[in-house]
Amino acid sequence: MYKDILKELSIEYERKRDRQLHEQRIRKEKVYKKIPAIKRIDEDILRTGLSVSKYIIGNPDNYKESVEKARKTIEKLKMEKAYLMTESNIPVDYMDIRYDCETCKDTGYLDNGNQCNCLKQALVSRAYKMSNIENVLQKENFKTFDINIFKDEPLEMKG
Numbered sequence: 611m612y613k614d615i616l617k618e619l620s621i622e623y624e625r626k627r628d629r630q631l632h633e634q635r636i637r638k639e640k641v642y643k644k645i646p647a648i649k650r651i652d653e654d655i656l657r658t659g660l661s662v663s664k665y666i667i668g669n670p671d672n673y674k675e676s677v678e679k680a681r682k683t684i685e686k687l688k689m690e691k692a693y694l695m696t697e698s699n700i701p702v703d704y705m706d707i708r709y710d711c712e713t714c715k716d717t718g719y720l721d722n723g724n725q726c727n728c729l730k731q732a733l734v735s736r737a738y739k740m741s742n743i744e745n746v747l748q749k750e751n752f753k754t755f756d757i758n759i760f761k762d763e764p765l766e767m768k769g
């Protein structure tokens with residue numbers, strides 16, 4: 611039962627992340643269309659990151675300097691980008707991915723492997739829903755509420 615809910619939720623979390631990535635892509639495309647220079651900057655940032663990664667692999671004992679150089683280059687590019695965006699009245703974080711839960715970035719898990727509170731909360735509320743108590747409480751007011759409705763159904767949740 612618990613495992614079923616957890617599985618269901620992990621699929622939902624995955625879909626959520628896909629949706630957010632998709633929405634981020636749409637926002638990016640919008641900005642790129644409006645300000646092509648930003649697209650070039652993003653490409654430069656990506657290229658710089660990739661080339662420094664390659665350099666680290668090729669020079670495992672002697673890469674600090676070039677990492678530092680790359681970091682400065684990326685910082686400069688990001689500042690240019692922020693400037694261009696501000697100039698066009700676009701919020702600087704407009705192209706960032708937007709998580710429902712910043713703590714776990716919608717993975718449901720923390721870095722240490724523990725469940726995030728949002729996942730714990732989702733588990734509880736899903737279990738609550740499945741127990742059907744919510745429905746019963748909504749349908750019945752206190753006058754008609756009959757505790758016997760619970761009698762035929764085992765208290766254990768179906769799963």
Ligand SMILES: [Zn+2]
Binds near residue numbers: 715718727
């Ligand atoms: Zn979370």
